[in-house]
Amino acid sequence: MDEEFETLDLGDPRRDRRAKELVKRFASRPTASIPGACEGWSETIAAYRFLGNEHIDWRDMMQP
Template identity: 45%
Template sequence: MTMNWAEEEMQTADLGDERLNVRVAKVLERLGAHPGSSIPAACRGWAETMAAYRFFDNEKATFETVLTPHRDATLQRMECCPVVLLVQDTTEFD
């Protein structure tokens, strides 16, 4: 079974509870697939939506604990590149 990008990046997630470590990958996969959508629109059904809200309501799910594995994976990918471009586009459509 192959892992998706969220599962792969979140392998090092340590939120102090294995269930939260699994949930963070699922939540990030859904939100990453639909970055402009609300949580209910990105999730697959009411149960998954409520699970996402419970995850974000958990005191162990802080900005740091959620972002650290992604930051670590990004830095690891950057190590093999002689040049890394950090491009930002602030274009908006209305």
């Protein structure tokens, strides 16, 4: 999975790390809800913030 997202560039290394972490979480539990896939409330909130970020487009995630 790291190889697939090696060229990911969302404009900030923190966004890149968060995106990779979310993909790993969602891939490990594909049928779980966002809170179910995340480990704890703070990670769940971070996931929703990431997904709601206006500067990130789903096409950017699909680029790599």
